[in-house]
Amino acid sequence: MRGIVGAGDILAVSPQELFSYLETIGVHHETVEHPATFTVAESSDIKTDIPGAHSKNLFLKDKKGQLFLISAKDHTPINLKKTHEVIGGSGRLSFGSPEQMMHFLGVLPGSVTPFGVLNDKELKVKVILDSQLMQHERVNFHPLVNTMTTGLSRDGLLAFLRATGHEPEIMDLPAPPAE
Template structure:
């Protein structure tokens, strides 16, 4: 079964309503803009980070139009210096490839080791767009349902101001 189908089945099992938009593979927000995917709702940037010792891993989810200030994120999380995690770490923890990073990847994090960091400005949004672990589609769900999806897996959730 494909990663995409696993996510869609999990959404259905959790009784989470979603809309699915299939599209050509995209790797950047700019490519999503060009295909007008971003006109359907709030698309998010998803950054996979690690702390200085590589002991903690974070998936930071912010609005596509915001800049990620790693120093501010570090201060709000109370952790050591942050940097982007390697493709190998991304594969190890979330079984995802670069370009398909998404908080829906927690479905592959059986140890709930990755901490999810959500920009509080996303709270209450009804249409957030994420890849369903495959960058040839975008799934639209509400912020409340995103929380439900993450909490069901047991990952720690942090809220920050960006």
């Protein structure tokens, strides 16, 4: 099921292979194509025409090298200095490198998505879902590239993650201190 070539000899699943996988496990999904977006702010105009909760996704690592993928509602403020205390990391978190992102998730910066765990065959990435995002019936993510948005039910997201061997943790993420 490996389709496109990534960095070096890493092969990553293509969006079409992702869609086939979702269909194989019985997860309904809808995808909209659009111009490339790299940030939550850049995608605001596109989101108005797509129903459901939109996301921001962070690929992080702790000081011991544990990898985390955090998916939250798009405008949820997250205190990264305190997040390790909630998710169980060993010390403060930093962003994973583009090379790590490609190696473990098969995506480039600007395309981070929970769908990337389909590429994490070694189960090295711990998936954290913010409870605010999971309150919505429909959730939206890039399908491995930032020129499309794929919507599915929150139960469909959970079924997908579990089918890949990634049991997600749903929790409240710490907000930055009030100013």
